Structure formats: C-alpha cells, structure tokens
Amino acid sequence: MFPAQYEDLQIMSHAVVGFPSLEENEKAIAGLAEAGVKLIELQVPFSDPVADGHTLVNACYEALKHGGSVQATLDLAQRVCARHPEVTFILMSYLNPLYRYGLDDLFEQAAAAGIRGMIVPDWPVEEIEPWLPKLDALGLAPILMVTPNTAPERVAKITSASRGMVYVVSRMGVTGHETQWGEKFQNYIAEIRKHTDLPLAVGFGVRTADDLGALAGKAEVAAFCSQYIEWQRDDGSEVAAEKMHSIIETIPQA
Amino acid sequence: MIRSDNGYFGEFGGRFVPEILLPALTELEDLFFGLRDDPAFWQEFVTLCQEFSGRPTPLTPLRRLSKQLGGAQIWLKREDLNHSGAHKVNNVLGQGLLVQRMGKQRVIAETGAGQHGLATAIMAARLGLEATIYMGAEDIERQYSNVFWMRQLGSSVVGVTTGAQTLKEALDEALRDWAASVETTHYVLGTACGPAPFPELVSYFQSIISDEIKEQSQRQMGRLPDEIVACVGGGSNAMGAFGAFLDDHEVALVGVEAGGLSLEDGKHSIRLSQNTGETGIAQGYKTLFLQNDDGQLGDTHSIAAGLDYVGVSPILAYLSQQGRVIPESATDDEVTEAFSLLMKTEGIIPALESAHGLAGGFKRAKQMKPEQNVVINLSGRGDKDIFTVARAFPQREWTEFLQREAVRSTEALAKKRGH
Structure with missing residues (x-):
C-alpha cells in the first residue's frame, strides 16, 4: 500500500512496458522487488512524452518497437501484481493511450489487475475531478503533480483531488536532470504539507545516494526512475537491480 | 471571430498540459482576453503589420489562368508578399506585442517548413530577444535555407532527432524547453493548435488576412x-483566411490537406476526412490526430514540410465537424502540377504548402461559373523550396552549379579556419 505520512523514505522505481522487451520487464520487476523497492510505476510507452527527458523518451521509442501498449501494460500488471503482493504498482501514462482505450474500461481493468494508483502528467485536475467517485469506488488512486510554480490555491485543489500520495515535481523542467535540495526545496515541501496529510513522492532529478540522503526525513517516497532506466539500458536489468539494492542500503533510517 | 467555450x-481544444506549464498559459490567456476586444490594441497590431510587413497584402486576380481553366474567376490573397515570405509573421508580430507586455526576454518556437521559425527569429532580432528554434532534423534537411537565415539572424536552431524528426517532435521538444524555462521564456506557438489559449490567440492575429479579403473583395x-480556399497544416493560414467569414454562410470555406503519396498510413497528412484522423488528446489539446488503436501518434508525409503535421487546429476540427469548413486534399503530384501552372501562367512562385491550396482551388474553380469568384490564400512564397522543387523538376545545370x-x-570555410 501507500506509505503513511512521515514514514521512512521509500523508493518508487520504474518500468517502461516493452523496454527493453516485454519478457525482460518481468525479470526487471522481480529484481526491483527483491532489491526492496516497494512502489513501481508501469509506464505505458507513448510516442510524444512531453514531460520526460531524453532517457525516458528514448525508452518509450524502443518500447513501442517491442510491443509496449496499454493492453501489454494491463497484461503485465495482472502477472506482476499477483506475483509481488508486497509491491504497490502504479500505472503511469500520458492521457492519449488511456483515452483511446476508453477511460471507463481502462480504470476497471487496471483496478482488477491489481493496480493501486495512477500518474498521468498531462491530465489536469479539472478533468480528473469528475472521475473521482468512480476511481474511489475502484480503489484506484489518482496521484497528481504539484510543481514549484503552482499557486497555493491550486496546490489545495490538486492535493484534495489526489489519493494515496501527492507527486512533488522537485524543480522546473523534465525528468532526468540534477536537482538541488537546499532550503528553497525544503520550504516548498513545507508549503505543500500545509495543504495535505498525504505522503509526498518527490520526483525529477533523484539520481544518487546523496539525493536519497537529502530526501530522507523530508519526503516519504523518492521516485528513482530515469537513473534506473539508464542502468537497465547500459548494464542490463540484473546489474540495475543490484545497483538499486546497494543504493537502498544507503538510505538513513529514522 | 470564433470564441472558445472555456x-x-x-468537443475539441482544452488544455492538457503538465502542471508546470499551467501558470504561463493562464498568464497569457489573461493578458490576451484583456486585450483582444480593445480597438487600440488591434490598431497597434495593424500598424505594426503595415510598417514592418507591408500589409495590407494585395488580392491579385489570375485573369489568364482563370480563362485557361474555364471556370470561376480565381484570386490570390498574397500572403507570400509579407516580410519573411509567409503569413506566419502576422501571428509572430502579434505575439511580440504580448511578449513586450509580459517583459520576457527569451522566446522559443517550433517550426516545420521554417517559416514560423524565420518569422520568430526576425521578431526576436527586432525586439532584442534571445531565441531558440526547435526544428525536426528531417525538416532541417528539407528547408535548409530557412535554417541558414534563422542562424544569421542570431537565433539558435536546435535539430530534433527523436521519432520521425519533423514538426510533431519539434513541438514536443519546445514544450520540454518551456517546462524548464517558463518563468522567463515565452513560447511563440506558430499555428492554431496546442493548449488554450493558443488556437484562439493565433487565429485572432491571423484573422487580419480575412479582414482584408472582406474589404478587398467588396472593392x-x-x-x-x-x-x-486555404491549405491546412496546423491551420493558421486557413483560420486566418476563414475567420471573418464564419457567419457569411454564402461563402464556402475549403481547407486543403496534404494528400501526400497515397491514403496508406504514414503516406499523407489528411486528418479532417472520415477514416483518417481520430479524436485524441496530445501535445496539450484535444483534436483529430492521425494515430493507431493504441493512441500512439502516427507518421505523416507531404512534399511540403509545413503540412505534414499529425494534429490539426481544434477550431478547424470543430468547423469541419459542423459542416462549415469543407475538407479537401491534394496529392504531391497534383501539388507540383499546380505549382508549375501558377508559375508559368501568372509569374508567381508559390510555396509548396500554399500550392496545396492552389491544387484544391483550381479543381473547384473548374466546376464553377465564370461569374463566380474563388479566393485562394497564397500563404507563402516558394523561394525556400528551391532544393525540393529542383528535385521534382531535375535540371543538369542546377546539379552542376551545386x-x-x-x-x-x-x-x-578553409580560408576562415586558416585565419
């Protein structure tokens, strides 16, 4: 399940469905689960992922050539959710593939497959709100994004439509580059906490043990995604899982 | 001019963007909504277009060609005579006025054929702004002369190498830049697409074209x-040519899309006809996209780099659905034929994009009576297409010259390096 507020920092990591291949996805996810990752995003690859940096753009492009799709994601979810009950699986997608599949069907089938949450970066809160009763009934948590330039009244609106956790975009820009975790960032986190009791998942630029050290005690979840996909791309899923295990070991415990 | 409902x-339009871009879009919308009904602002824009771009552009009768085709009298709205050689500059000059009011010092733009990028580079040079232009690597190869001039004007041109390396990918990359730079940078979107308020805002500035057509046709x-008749890529020149006539139901409005090589997937850019575009949500807005069953945006083709876009203005998607705009298409071959016909009969060199409008317009004019009038929006001039046209009509002398x-x-270059 999702962590409780102020629980020790957990890692959320990532699978791009079809990257490097559908078979490899299952092995990679098993490796992540064994390494101690408690939350895993299953990303539906998309032709035009505008919130992602080059690592995930290229992974999407490869994934589409290897059978990645909404259906493949639901099929994979069915298998991995059953096999790894200790892991919370989250569907990550841009809106269009889900929209084309049919949102009603998609939500029902994702929930039935065991998916617990959903991150859709180009789906604004106004468009999500009408779906909340259905999503709540299905137990499918929309995890909405707050960014450093989001106005306070909008933070309130976004956090109240979020379920499970709130995704805190650490800085301006797209995924896959460095982030600074100084006072400015801490004030930003404190501002968001004024509006919500939900745990915070911090993403964009979480790439090193130092980043995790800086986030420990400040956020409940660190989204460790682009760097993991780079390991997977360069060293294979097995080595990537070993590296993930080592880095999880470094997280300071309260 | 058409107004959106929020x-x-x-069903088309909307604002489907990552949260990070929302404040800038709201700021732009507030500014635009505050200015668009102010006659003094419109006059400021019209004066700028006169002083800098030579507006109003003429409405030219094609007497010889009309007689030869034997149908309606054909007129060309001469957007090719704008400074920079295309209608794109209208929107860019308008957005320049907004940039000045917002006080931003940097602009970014996506470009397909390079005309919008060139217009943006011109505006940035004139206003002393930093400019970065995103262009698909494939389009850079097709429109290198525009790339050359953008760089000479002081803009940075970034080649985009993801996916099919054309306009769609350039737009994605511009959005990524904007996500990082939005507080200091204005995104000069070049067509009547993208998240609100861009479709409405771009159509507003381009409607200067139809304002002039209306007055000139009366005269x-x-x-x-x-x-x-207008060609349709994203839809900015078509919205410009149609805008003032939407309530004049006796005036038929015809949008000509790129029929490319064939109707096979990936060989054309027809989105408005049945069985081609399907409703989708991407690149910040909802419209008819060429896409597969999984919602992945498709590949496109056209001889004209400015028309092979995967989506289309949500306003045109709506007007076409309502039956107000009639969708047509022209194949690459029909386009080169119309291109050649206009050049040889009337002495005007059209852009390959605009030649789609010509091909569609000529076809329709032939079926009409001599007392009827057809206006074709000649959205740009063809100088930029010299390399593409040279390949369509190969000449040994040209190749030897190159x-x-x-x-x-x-x-x-060697001499410069030697110094």
Whole structure:
C-alpha cells in the first residue's frame, strides 16, 4: 500500500512496458522487488512524452518497437501484481493511450489487475475531478503533480483531488536532470504539507545516494526512475537491480 | 471571430498540459482576453503589420489562368508578399506585442517548413530577444535555407532527432524547453493548435488576412467571394483566411490537406476526412490526430514540410465537424502540377504548402461559373523550396552549379579556419 505520512523514505522505481522487451520487464520487476523497492510505476510507452527527458523518451521509442501498449501494460500488471503482493504498482501514462482505450474500461481493468494508483502528467485536475467517485469506488488512486510554480490555491485543489500520495515535481523542467535540495526545496515541501496529510513522492532529478540522503526525513517516497532506466539500458536489468539494492542500503533510517 | 467555450470548440481544444506549464498559459490567456476586444490594441497590431510587413497584402486576380481553366474567376490573397515570405509573421508580430507586455526576454518556437521559425527569429532580432528554434532534423534537411537565415539572424536552431524528426517532435521538444524555462521564456506557438489559449490567440492575429479579403473583395469584386480556399497544416493560414467569414454562410470555406503519396498510413497528412484522423488528446489539446488503436501518434508525409503535421487546429476540427469548413486534399503530384501552372501562367512562385491550396482551388474553380469568384490564400512564397522543387523538376545545370558551389563554400570555410 501507500506509505503513511512521515514514514521512512521509500523508493518508487520504474518500468517502461516493452523496454527493453516485454519478457525482460518481468525479470526487471522481480529484481526491483527483491532489491526492496516497494512502489513501481508501469509506464505505458507513448510516442510524444512531453514531460520526460531524453532517457525516458528514448525508452518509450524502443518500447513501442517491442510491443509496449496499454493492453501489454494491463497484461503485465495482472502477472506482476499477483506475483509481488508486497509491491504497490502504479500505472503511469500520458492521457492519449488511456483515452483511446476508453477511460471507463481502462480504470476497471487496471483496478482488477491489481493496480493501486495512477500518474498521468498531462491530465489536469479539472478533468480528473469528475472521475473521482468512480476511481474511489475502484480503489484506484489518482496521484497528481504539484510543481514549484503552482499557486497555493491550486496546490489545495490538486492535493484534495489526489489519493494515496501527492507527486512533488522537485524543480522546473523534465525528468532526468540534477536537482538541488537546499532550503528553497525544503520550504516548498513545507508549503505543500500545509495543504495535505498525504505522503509526498518527490520526483525529477533523484539520481544518487546523496539525493536519497537529502530526501530522507523530508519526503516519504523518492521516485528513482530515469537513473534506473539508464542502468537497465547500459548494464542490463540484473546489474540495475543490484545497483538499486546497494543504493537502498544507503538510505538513513529514522 | 470564433470564441472558445472555456478553451473548447465543441468537443475539441482544452488544455492538457503538465502542471508546470499551467501558470504561463493562464498568464497569457489573461493578458490576451484583456486585450483582444480593445480597438487600440488591434490598431497597434495593424500598424505594426503595415510598417514592418507591408500589409495590407494585395488580392491579385489570375485573369489568364482563370480563362485557361474555364471556370470561376480565381484570386490570390498574397500572403507570400509579407516580410519573411509567409503569413506566419502576422501571428509572430502579434505575439511580440504580448511578449513586450509580459517583459520576457527569451522566446522559443517550433517550426516545420521554417517559416514560423524565420518569422520568430526576425521578431526576436527586432525586439532584442534571445531565441531558440526547435526544428525536426528531417525538416532541417528539407528547408535548409530557412535554417541558414534563422542562424544569421542570431537565433539558435536546435535539430530534433527523436521519432520521425519533423514538426510533431519539434513541438514536443519546445514544450520540454518551456517546462524548464517558463518563468522567463515565452513560447511563440506558430499555428492554431496546442493548449488554450493558443488556437484562439493565433487565429485572432491571423484573422487580419480575412479582414482584408472582406474589404478587398467588396472593392474589387463588388461582393463577397463564393469560395475561400486555404491549405491546412496546423491551420493558421486557413483560420486566418476563414475567420471573418464564419457567419457569411454564402461563402464556402475549403481547407486543403496534404494528400501526400497515397491514403496508406504514414503516406499523407489528411486528418479532417472520415477514416483518417481520430479524436485524441496530445501535445496539450484535444483534436483529430492521425494515430493507431493504441493512441500512439502516427507518421505523416507531404512534399511540403509545413503540412505534414499529425494534429490539426481544434477550431478547424470543430468547423469541419459542423459542416462549415469543407475538407479537401491534394496529392504531391497534383501539388507540383499546380505549382508549375501558377508559375508559368501568372509569374508567381508559390510555396509548396500554399500550392496545396492552389491544387484544391483550381479543381473547384473548374466546376464553377465564370461569374463566380474563388479566393485562394497564397500563404507563402516558394523561394525556400528551391532544393525540393529542383528535385521534382531535375535540371543538369542546377546539379552542376551545386557541385561548383560546394567547392567554393568549402574553400571559404578553409580560408576562415586558416585565419
């Protein structure tokens, strides 16, 4: 399940469905689960992922050539959710593939497959709100994004439509580059906490043990995604899982 | 001019962007909504277009060609005579006025054929702004002369190498830049697409075209034209040519899309006809996209780099659904034929994009009566297409010239490096 507020920092990591291949996805996810990752995003690859940096753009492009799709994601979810009950699986997608599949069907089938949450970066809160009763009934948590330039009244609106956790975009820009975790960032986190009791998942630029050290005690979840996909791309899923295990070991415990 | 219902035109439009871009879009919308009904702002824009771009552009009768085709009288709205050589500059000059009011010092733009990028580079140079232009690597190869001038004007041109390396990918990359730079940078979107308020805002500035057509047709024809024809890529020149006529139901509005090589997937850019585009949500808005069953945006093709876009203006998608705009298409072959016909009969060199409008317009004019009038929006001039046209009509002299020029250019570079 999702962590409780102020629980020790957990890692959320990532699978791009079809990257490097559908078979490899299952092995990679098993490796992540064994390494101690408690939350895993299953990303539906998309032709035009505008919130992602080059690592995930290229992974999407490869994934589409290897059978990645909404259906493949639901099929994979069915298998991995059953096999790894200790892991919370989250569907990550841009809106269009889900929209084309049919949102009603998609939500029902994702929930039935065991998916617990959903991150859709180009789906604004106004468009999500009408779906909340259905999503709540299905137990499918929309995890909405707050960014450093989001106005306070909008933070309130976004956090109240979020379920499970709130995704805190650490800085301006797209995924896959460095982030600074100084006072400015801490004030930003404190501002968001004024509006919500939900745990915070911090993403964009979480790439090193130092980043995790800086986030420990400040956020409940660190989204460790682009760097993991780079390991997977360069060293294979097995080595990537070993590296993930080592880095999880470094997280300071309260 | 058409107004959105909270960003929507029927079911199309909206604002589907990562949260990070929302404040800038709201700021832009507030500014635009505050200015668009102010006659003094419109006059400021019109004066700028006169002083800098030579507006109003003429409405030219094609007497010889009309007689030869034997149908309606054909007129060209001469957007090719704008500074920079295309209608794109209208929107860019308008957005320049907004940038000045917002106080931002940097602009970014996506470009397909390079005309919008060139217009943006011109505006940035004139206003002293930093400019970065995103262009698909494939389009850079097709429209290198525009790339050359953008760089000479002081803009940075970034080649985009993801996916099919055309306009769609350039737009994605511009959005990524904007996510990081939005507090200091304005995104000069070049067509009537993207998240609200861009479709409405771009159509507003481009409607200067149809304002002029309306006045000129009264003066030159004594009445409104029977048909207005424009090519449709993203839809900015078409919205510009149609905008002032939406309530004049006696004027038929015809949008000509790129029929490319065939109707096979990936060989054309027809989105408005049945069985081609399907409703989708991407690149910040909802419209008809060429896409597969999984919602992945498709590949496109056209001889014209400015028309092979995967989506289309949500306003045109709506007007086409309502039956107000009639969708047509022209194949690459029909386009080169119309291109050649206009050049040889009337002495005007059209852009390959605009030649789609010509091909569609000529076809329709032939079926009409001599007392009827068709206005075709000649959205741009063809100088930029010299390399593409040279391949469509190969000449030994041209190829030999290029070989000699390559030697001279290489020598000039070596000499510069030697210093």
